[in-house]
Amino acid sequence: MKNRGRKYLLLISSLFILTSGFSTPSPEQVVPIIKDIKPYSWYMEQSKLWEKETGNNPKNADAWLNYYTATQMARITCNKDNPFDKEGELVNSIVSKMEKSIPNTFEYHYIKWWNGNNNYELFHHLEKAEELDPNRPELFDDYVTYYELTRDLGKKREYCKKWFNSNDISPGVLAYNYNVLMSLENNSMLITNGDNDTYPIWILQDAQDIRKDVTILNRSLMNDKTYRTKIFEENGVQLPEQEFSEASTLDDRNRILYESIANNQKGKSLYFALTVNQNLTNQFSDQLYVVGLASQYNEQRMDNMAKLKKNFERTFILDHLKIKLYNDNDNTIVKLINLNYITPLLILHDHYKSSDDLTNSDLTKNLILKIAKQGGREEEIINYLESKEGFPANYKPLIDLSFKDLNKAPIKIKENLYVSQSELSNSEYELFLMDLLKQKEFEKLNMAQIHPVNWREFLSDEDKNQPDEIIFVHGKPDKEFHPVQNITHEAAIMYCEWLTKVYNSFDDKKKDFKKIKFRLPTEEEWELAAKGGEMKGKYPWHVGSKKIEYNYDLPYNSKGCYLANFSTTEDPGTDGGFFTVPVTSYWPNDYGLYNVIGNVSEMIDETGKAKGGSWDVIPEESLIKSVQDYKDHDPRVGFRVFMEIIER
Numbered sequence: 001m002k003n004r005g006r007k008y009l010l011l012i013s014s015l016f017i018l019t020s021g022f023s024t025p026s027p028e029q030v031v032p033i034i035k036d037i038k039p040y041s042w043y044m045e046q047s048k049l050w051e052k053e054t055g056n057n058p059k060n061a062d063a064w065l066n067y068y069t070a071t072q073m074a075r076i077t078c079n080k081d082n083p084f085d086k087e088g089e090l091v092n093s094i095v096s097k098m099e100k101s102i103p104n105t106f107e108y109h110y111i112k113w114w115n116g117n118n119n120y121e122l123f124h125h126l127e128k129a130e131e132l133d134p135n136r137p138e139l140f141d142d143y144v145t146y147y148e149l150t151r152d153l154g155k156k157r158e159y160c161k162k163w164f165n166s167n168d169i170s171p172g173v174l175a176y177n178y179n180v181l182m183s184l185e186n187n188s189m190l191i192t193n194g195d196n197d198t199y200p201i202w203i204l205q206d207a208q209d210i211r212k213d214v215t216i217l218n219r220s221l222m223n224d225k226t227y228r229t230k231i232f233e234e235n236g237v238q239l240p241e242q243e244f245s246e247a248s249t250l251d252d253r254n255r256i257l258y259e260s261i262a263n264n265q266k267g268k269s270l271y272f273a274l275t276v277n278q279n280l281t282n283q284f285s286d287q288l289y290v291v292g293l294a295s296q297y298n299e300q301r302m303d304n305m306a307k308l309k310k311n312f313e314r315t316f317i318l319d320h321l322k323i324k325l326y327n328d329n330d331n332t333i334v335k336l337i338n339l340n341y342i343t344p345l346l347i348l349h350d351h352y353k354s355s356d357d358l359t360n361s362d363l364t365k366n367l368i369l370k371i372a373k374q375g376g377r378e379e380e381i382i383n384y385l386e387s388k389e390g391f392p393a394n395y396k397p398l399i400d401l402s403f404k405d406l407n408k409a410p411i412k413i414k415e416n417l418y419v420s421q422s423e424l425s426n427s428e429y430e431l432f433l434m435d436l437l438k439q440k441e442f443e444k445l446n447m448a449q450i451h452p453v454n455w456r457e458f459l460s461d462e463d464k465n466q467p468d469e470i471i472f473v474h475g476k477p478d479k480e481f482h483p484v485q486n487i488t489h490e491a492a493i494m495y496c497e498w499l500t501k502v503y504n505s506f507d508d509k510k511k512d513f514k515k516i517k518f519r520l521p522t523e524e525e526w527e528l529a530a531k532g533g534e535m536k537g538k539y540p541w542h543v544g545s546k547k548i549e550y551n552y553d554l555p556y557n558s559k560g561c562y563l564a565n566f567s568t569t570e571d572p573g574t575d576g577g578f579f580t581v582p583v584t585s586y587w588p589n590d591y592g593l594y595n596v597i598g599n600v601s602e603m604i605d606e607t608g609k610a611k612g613g614s615w616d617v618i619p620e621e622s623l624i625k626s627v628q629d630y631k632d633h634d635p636r637v638g639f640r641v642f643m644e645i646i647e648r
Contacts, residue, residue: 027053027063030070033077034141034195035170036332043074044084054101061107068094068111091115106132113142118149118224137168141199148202149227160206169200171326172334176293177201179316180273181211183292188269189215189235189261190294196337197275215268217261219276236265254280262297270297274340290344292316305351308344321367339375342368346384354605358517358646395501398438403511405431406503408518409643411529411591416645419521419529422583422594423602423638424495426450427480429487432495435502448491450484453477453635455579458616463578474581481582483600483638489607492520492639499641515647520605520639523627529642530597530612530624532590538623539563540589540596555619563587564598566619579615579635593640600638601628610637 027049050067053060071091078084085091095115098108109129116122123146130139140163147156163169177200184190192198198218204210215235222228225241232239239260247253258281262270271294272281281288281295288295289304292311296304312318319325321338328334345368352361365385372381408428409418429450436445455477456464463471475482496518504515521529532540539555541563556562565581580599588594596602601610601617608629613622614636621628630637 025049027066030066030073032069032141032195033073033333034199035168037336038073038077038332040074040077040079040084043070043077046070047074054097058101061102061105064094064098064102065107065111068098068115072114088115104132106136110136110138110142118145120146120150135166137163137166140166140168141195144199144202145221149221149224151227151230156202157206160203163199164203164207169203170328170334172320172328173200173337174204175317175320176334176337176340178204178210179311179318180293181205181214182315183294183311184211184214184271185269185296187213187266188271189217189264191258191261191270191272191276192216192218193273193275193277194218194220196333197273219280222257232260235268237261238263238265251283255283258284258297262299271295272297274343275337290347292344293340305347308348309351312344312348318367321371335375338371339377341371342377342381345371349385391497391501394505395498396505397435397502399431399435401431401502401506403506406499406506408499408641411593413525413529413591417525418643418645419591419593420641420643421588421592423483423600423640425481425583426478426484429484429495430480432498435498444494448487448494450478451486451633453486455635458635459578471578474577474585477580477635479582481584482580483583483595485580485600485638486633486635487638488633489603491633492603496520496641513645513648517644517646518641519644520603521642523604523606523609523611525642526602526604526611526640527624529591529593529640530589532593532596538625540624541587555622562619564595564613564619564622565615566598566613566622567616568619577615581615596640597622597624601630601634601636603637603639 025045027046030043030046030050047067047070050063050070053063054067057063068091071085071094075083075085075088075091092115095108095111098111102108106129109125109132113122113126113129116125126139126142126146129136130143140159143159144156144163147153147159173196177197180190180197181201181204190201192201198216201214201216205212205214205216215231217231222231228239237260240256244253244256244260247256258270264270271291272288274290274293274295284297287297287299289298289302291304291307292315296302296307321341345364349361349364349368352358352364368381368385369378372378405428408420408424411419411421413419433445433448433450436448456471459466459471468476477485499518500516503511503518530540555564555566562568564586565577583599584594585599586595589596595612597612598617599615600612601614602612603610608631610628610630611624611626613619613626613628616636617626617628628637
């Protein structure tokens with residue numbers, strides 16, 4: 001498969017080599033990309049150097065082998081917009097010259113077969129090469145490919161064992177492909193891209209009897225119609241050949257091909273290795289779910305997180321990624337192929353972070369950075385992670401802030417967890433927006449914006465004509481002491497991250513804690529705070545020293561006054577207002593928290609879920625156990641800040 005151009009294009013582009021000095025460079029050993037990978041410029045240089053060697057000594061078989069290999073690798077790694085030796089004229093001329101100079105050598109017969117692109121009529125050249133030097137590991141991939149194409153699986157297994165026993169395959173590449181296999185369900189099919197995600201899997205299956213239930217469908221080999229017909233028949237795949245051959249674009253051909261495979265008659269699940277170029281799967285992106293080092297094709301929406309966690313937490317072998325367990329000669333290939341771990345690890349990192357699993361979040365992040373550094377992508381990944389976190393570690397506000405502005409969560413509800421007395425106010429949120437403006441973080445500012453509201457649209461026809469003095473008796477909802485509302489869940493998270501960065505970098509002796517994390521609560525944490533301690537009923541009422549009779553299961557006291565800002569059928573004066581009221585209105589609960597019920601529903605960590613009811617929710621749906629659903633931004637929804645102690 002060497003000359004079919006399978007490679008990691010995305011990864012190749014990140015490599016470079018610097019040369020210095022004025023002396024003439026010496027030619028270096030050149031190997032196919034299954035063993036090592038270099039930039040196009042390096043292969044071109046080596047092609048010229050080895051060509052010179054063959055001119056100096058036409059009988060030097062090793063020079064001819066390196067000359068051909070370098071030229072072939074240059075063809076594979078060149079820019080496709082500016083192809084090198086596209087028609088193969090140069091490599092064909094090299095083979096012709098070899099036939100004249102070294103006709104009876106291993107190198108000539110081996111190259112003659114290789115250059116024939118799996119032409120069965122040239123198989124006797126491969127056999128002759130083996131006869132001349134049977135222990136050369138270069139032979140094994142060609143024999144494995146030939147017997148895979150001809151479906152002589154017994155002979156293929158024999159050469160996979162020989163290849164494994166030769167120790168020619170990198171342990172790191174084998175470990176990676178072991179985890180690819182372990183990503184899959186039983187009796188499934190896997191689309192692979194090229195050499196380094198196909199041969200190692202076959203070796204694991206045939207030499208180590210690992211996951212022999214998985215069928216490997218190499219993307220390039222499926223271009224061979226005879227082979228495709230055989231392996232599709234074996235796996236119950238019915239490809240409409242005429243429609244496939246008449247498809248006018250590559251996207252259409254891929255669609256027909258992969259849909260046919262996915263709809264196989266034997267019910268096998270279909271996966272794509274992460275090494276497969278995304279350009280080939282873009283049209284299926286909505287049906288692909290990352291479950292490890294492969295994406296599962298599924299036309300129905302599926303939750304892939306459980307599979308992803310199981311694979312990384314209990315199934316995969318990962319120690320070799322954390323510490324160096326062996327000297328791997330194929331260092332470049334291992335570093336590049338391991339970069340494919342980053343996508344699933346980033347998904348896991350986000351999951352752990354959103355679940356407040358700080359230990360696993362940090363461990364995953366450290367592993368991501370280690371892999372990225374080894375693969376030459378550290379800066380890129382650091383920038384990405386910082387953009388996801390919202391603010392860099394050394395973030396400094398450009399507005400004047402006091403410690404009072406930052407100390408948003410003074411009420412302790414359990415060990416290491418505190419909560420703000422009130423919903424976040426407009427004035428507090430305005431500090432955040434002002435700092436984003438001064439920082440010229442316009443993208444974040446756009447995401448964090450408070451969406452405007454035409455409040456009178458929510459009024460009944462008879463109330464719409466009432467003056468502002470009545471409708472907004474406690475001030476309009478955009479006033480500084482009213483709760484912030486009509487922002488997205490992402491904006492609330494961004495505010496918490498901003499406050500965390502600013503607090504942790506703030507140098508003040510009044511700080512009680514060295515490192516904290518402001519965040520939205522889980523539903524369980526919110527209910528714990530709302531109850532105010534021991535649960536007494538449906539509502540969390542506390543009336544202080546006022547000797548007015550009240551009932552924990554009723555929304556009003558003995559005088560008929562509502563104890564929170566609900567939606568009621570009576571005159572709004574009975575509950576305080578048509579819309580929002582200041583954040584410290586009404587009596588607090590036993591923890592001293594204001595408005596845990598009513599005013600605005602309060603976001604929790606789960607997107608689209610809020611607690612506590614609002615000015616537009618009836619009392620019966622504003623219980624401590626109640627949940628309100630919302631989409632995007634909503635004028636009935638705000639949030640309350642919780643604070644977790646990370647380091648005292």
